[in-house]
Amino acid sequence: MKKLQIGNVTLDNPIILAPMAGVSDLPFRLLCREMGAALVCMEMVSAKAIYYNNKNTDSLMEIHPDEVPASLQLFGSDPQILAEMAKRIEERPFSILDLNMGCPVPKVVNNGEGSALMKDPKLVEQILTALVRAIDKPVTVKIRKGFDDDHVNAVEIAKIAEACGVAAVAVHGRTRAQYYSGQADWDIIAQVKDAVKIPVIGNGDVDSPEKAKAILEQTGCDGVMIGRAAEGNPWIFREVVSYLTDGTIPARPTNREKRELILRHAALQLEYKGEYTGVREMRKHLSWYTVGMPHSAHFRQTINTMEKMDELIRGVYDIFPEEE
Incomplete structure (x- = not known):
């Protein structure tokens, strides 16, 4: 390359x-x-x-x-x-x-x-x-x-x-x-x-x-x-x-990998934009991250009501549970 x-x-x-x-x-x-x-x-x-x-x-x-x-x-x-x-x-x-x-x-x-x-x-x-x-x-x-x-x-x-x-x-x-x-x-x-x-x-x-x-x-x-x-x-x-x-393609990220990256994304939003803006801007990213996930349609319905970062974090753990 x-x-x-x-x-x-x-x-x-x-x-x-x-x-x-x-x-x-x-x-x-x-x-x-x-x-x-x-x-x-x-x-x-x-x-x-x-x-x-x-x-x-x-x-x-x-x-x-x-x-x-x-x-x-x-x-x-x-x-x-x-x-x-x-x-x-x-x-x-x-x-x-x-x-x-x-x-x-x-x-x-x-x-x-x-x-x-x-x-x-x-x-x-x-x-x-x-x-x-x-x-x-x-x-x-x-x-x-x-x-x-x-x-x-x-x-x-x-x-x-x-x-x-x-x-x-x-x-x-x-x-x-x-x-x-x-x-x-x-x-x-x-x-x-x-x-x-x-x-x-x-x-x-x-x-x-x-x-x-x-x-x-x-x-x-x-x-x-x-x-x-x-x-x-x-x-x-x-x-x-x-x-x-x-010529090789790595395995798709596991639930754990997804969760860790999403939480890091959220932490960066909080750091650079504050909670009010960071949470609101993170909503669309969460919708994209969860496309095709089990129960994701219901999760996306609740995303737009989230206003606090701890709500968002709990939601991420719900949709990407600890166990694989």
């Missing part, structure tokens, strides 16, 4: 945790890093929010030494503000700066940001040129196949990115119009790989070690980005790394 070089950053393997708003926060990133993700990508941060000194943004950008290398992702549409804010935060301990051109949610797209940028190649060129000039750290970009099926331009955007000095491009094989539905088009990832010399990271429908190997082989991409398949399942990184290394 090859290492992956992004600018001056060397990753131990080509497996990356995708940036996911509301999911890839500091506690979850730490767990995925420990499980084998060579690079963890942070939740997207608004360049304008940094500009206006938004208090919540500061906590979004917090980085633990044990999760490095980490990629900090900005979103916005103003080249000057993006470049100035990138320069302002460059001393923070992230290793790579990423530009979000993939977010499909209306409040971002309607503001001309996220995947809306796919519609404006000239603006993309201005933004990426400004970002690369503004900071010394590697700049990457995460794009989609295109905005919709009538405007598939991932190859064009990737070429622009390479010409601007971008160090790598991640390609999600769906259009903005698809959101996360349907099947990801891996062929567009292969087309991008054929068109540029910088590293290309494939993203979309990688939910198993076998799929990770398949996307590498079918597209020729240099790295694999795993997003939704890691929700409630950080063990996927351990499995993918093992499979790509020697």
Whole structure:
């Protein structure tokens, strides 16, 4: 299994945790890093929010030494503000700066940001040129196949990115119009790989070690980005790394392993976010962790009533009992 070089950053393997708003926060990133993700990508941060000194943004950008290398992702549409804010935060301990051109949610797209940028190649060129000039750290970009099926331009955007000095491009094989539905088009990832010399990271429908190997082989991409398949399942990184290394897949985690990791996740939420926010944010993770478990449907009904960490811990012991 090859290492992956992004600018001056060397990753131990080509497996990356995708940036996911509301999911890839500091506690979850730490767990995925420990499980084998060579690079963890942070939740997207608004360049304008940094500009206006938004208090919540500061906590979004917090980085633990044990999760490095980490990629900090900005979103916005103003080249000057993006470049100035990138320069302002460059001393923070992230290793790579990423530009979000993939977010499909209306409040971002309607503001001309996220995947809306796919519609404006000239603006993309201005933004990426400004970002690369503004900071010394590697700049990457995460794009989609295109905005919709009538405007598939991932190859064009990737070429622009390479010409601007971008160090790598991640390609999600769906259009903005698809959101996360349907099947990801891996062929567009292969087309991008054929068109540029910088590293290309494939993203979309990688939910198993076998799929990770398949996307590498079918597209020729240099790295694999795993997003939704890691929700409630950080063990996927351990499995993918093992499979790509020697063809073996470790046994699925036991109840004890699951319980210990979930309790550690909860403890990290408590440490970094306090009980009120930590418990509430942990609810969705518990729903993901317990999919397919016996009695999990009833457990998930009670999750949303939990307000105290001791309630949550008791619930975890109930659903993952001490005995195997």
